[in-house]
Amino acid sequence: MPLEVKQADERTLAIRWQDEHESLYPCGYLRKLCQCAGCVDEWSGQRRMDPNQITEDIHPIEIQGVGRYGIRINWSDGHNTGIYTFKYLREICPCEKCKQ
Amino acid sequence: MTSIAEEQILNALKTVKDPDLHRDIVSLGFIKDLKVEGGTVDFTIELTTPACPVRDQLKQECESKVRALPGVKEVRVEMTSSTRGRSRFESATVLPGVRNIIAVASGKGGVGKSTVAANLALALAKTGAQVGLLDCDIYGPSMPLMFGLVGRQPEVTADEKILPLKAHGIRLMSIGFLATEKAPIIWRGPMVHQIIQQFLTRVEWGELDYLILDLPPGTGDAQLTLTQSAPLSGAVIVTTPQEVSLIDARKGLQMFQKVNVPVLGLIENMSYFKCPDCGHVAHIFSGGGGEKMSEELGVPLLGQIPIDSAVVETGDQGTPIVAAKPEGQTAKIYQIIAGAIAAQMSIVNMKGGPAGPVNIKWETKKS
Numbered sequence: 001m002p003l004e005v006k007q008a009d010e011r012t013l014a015i016r017w018q019d020e021h022e023s024l025y026p027c028g029y030l031r032k033l034c035q036c037a038g039c040v041d042e043w044s045g046q047r048r049m050d051p052n053q054i055t056e057d058i059h060p061i062e063i064q065g066v067g068r069y070g071i072r073i074n075w076s077d078g079h080n081t082g083i084y085t086f087k088y089l090r091e092i093c094p095c096e097k098c099k100q
Numbered sequence: 101m102t103s104i105a106e107e108q109i110l111n112a113l114k115t116v117k118d119p120d121l122h123r124d125i126v127s128l129g130f131i132k133d134l135k136v137e138g139g140t141v142d143f144t145i146e147l148t149t150p151a152c153p154v155r156d157q158l159k160q161e162c163e164s165k166v167r168a169l170p171g172v173k174e175v176r177v178e179m180t181s182s183t184r185g186r187s188r189f190e191s192a193t194v195l196p197g198v199r200n201i202i203a204v205a206s207g208k209g210g211v212g213k214s215t216v217a218a219n220l221a222l223a224l225a226k227t228g229a230q231v232g233l234l235d236c237d238i239y240g241p242s243m244p245l246m247f248g249l250v251g252r253q254p255e256v257t258a259d260e261k262i263l264p265l266k267a268h269g270i271r272l273m274s275i276g277f278l279a280t281e282k283a284p285i286i287w288r289g290p291m292v293h294q295i296i297q298q299f300l301t302r303v304e305w306g307e308l309d310y311l312i313l314d315l316p317p318g319t320g321d322a323q324l325t326l327t328q329s330a331p332l333s334g335a336v337i338v339t340t341p342q343e344v345s346l347i348d349a350r351k352g353l354q355m356f357q358k359v360n361v362p363v364l365g366l367i368e369n370m371s372y373f374k375c376p377d378c379g380h381v382a383h384i385f386s387g388g389g390g391e392k393m394s395e396e397l398g399v400p401l402l403g404q405i406p407i408d409s410a411v412v413e414t415g416d417q418g419t420p421i422v423a424a425k426p427e428g429q430t431a432k433i434y435q436i437i438a439g440a441i442a443a444q445m446s447i448v449n450m451k452g453g454p455a456g457p458v459n460i461k462w463e464t465k466k467s
Contacts, residue, residue, distance in 0.1 A: 059464060060462040063462065064459055068331055068359065
């Protein structure tokens with residue numbers, strides 16, 4: 001579970017976790033990994049969204065909590081249907097240590 | 101001279117442990133307003149909930165430990181409480197002012213969930229806590245009948261806020277106050293979503309220690325909307341002892357685990373029937389199911405509620421049994437369960453939860 005969710009800079013979301021690990025997510029990386037039914041086929045699990053269509057300057061407009069388990073990001077490209085669960089966010093932490 | 105005595109007293113109090121939080125009451129910050137004048141010692145113990153089940157035990161232990169110190173003639177202990185709650189509850193956008201939001205759920209219908217929710221709310225209120233009860237059973241709201249408020253309508257303020265009704269010392273809101281009880285409520289998903297949103301944002305609860313949500317049975321639309329829109333502090337699952345009911349209770353439990361809502365425990369309803377004439381106990385729906393499930397899933401069994409014909413009578417007459425027969429055996433069991441829930445909630449709150457409500461407006465140089 002996160003202790004803090006905040007904007008690190010114009011292009012990065014930061015989450016500090018209960019075990020004191022800090023994850024930094026570049027906006028484009030997060031947008032491309034959206035898990036919603038529009039972006040990932042619900043039955044086959046295949047990615048339906050074309051990552052090449054995500055522009056360099058993508059960023060959130062607003063981020064809101066969803067219950068106790070995740071966040072919803074309202075993106076600058078108008079996309080807002082994805083829920084990023086904290087469990088998922090921790091799994092996709094892009095730091096070197098977590099990637100291994 | 102006085103300062104030494106104070107330290108001695110605190111040292112003596114440090115040997116008193118809160119049995120639920122597993123720490124001494126001094127380092128937990130429970131001791132307030134310690135005053136020593138001659139041989140008289142005054143202090144206040146501030147508990148994390150007015151429903152603390154070990155309230156009297158802690159008071160007695162503190163009194164006797166301090167009285168045993170040399171030079172102490174009289175000990176005066178005041179008991180108060182300041183209910184711990186979710187972080188930043190005062191300024192939350194959803195349910196501001198509500199410290200703890202506890203869902204009462206069941207996987208299956210017919211286990212007496214609404215009766216349990218109503219009586220638990222009353223039992224918590226009896227300890228001095230500020231309690232609200234939100235009947236989220238969209239399809240079969242039963243709170244208006246159980247609280248004798250059929251046909252009553254809540255007031256709506258000029259700024260479109262709905263004021264909850266009051267009954268037996270708690271604040272109450274139900275979809276039943278907005279629809280007539282004779283017509284069934286036939287709604288599709290989007291309507292369910294909308295009405296729940298309204299309940300969570302438009303009802304003016306004021307300051308509450310506990311808001312009890314009576315969920316509709318199952319793991320469907322309404323439950324999902326609630327777990328996504330309301331920052332639930334915890335959930336209790338009501339079940340009956342037989343296997344068919346336990347299968348569904350497990351599903352309910354898994355749903356809460358999936359959305360990261362701490363399951364405070366299980367309540368086994370209709371556990372047994374005790375004959376009022378001969379005292380014989382009959383396990384009508386078989387026995388031990390709740391215990392088995394509690395062990396299997398690693399959640400506490402908060403209590404077992406017997407079958408009591410007075411529960412139905414009092415409920416149908418608009419005064420749930422905890423309010424109608426507070427000295428009866430069933431009401432006493434509810435009181436114990438309410439204490440257990442409050443204790444479990446305090447444990448969860450002491451562990452420190454997630455980062456409070458997330459609400460970020462992204463800043464860019466351009467904007």
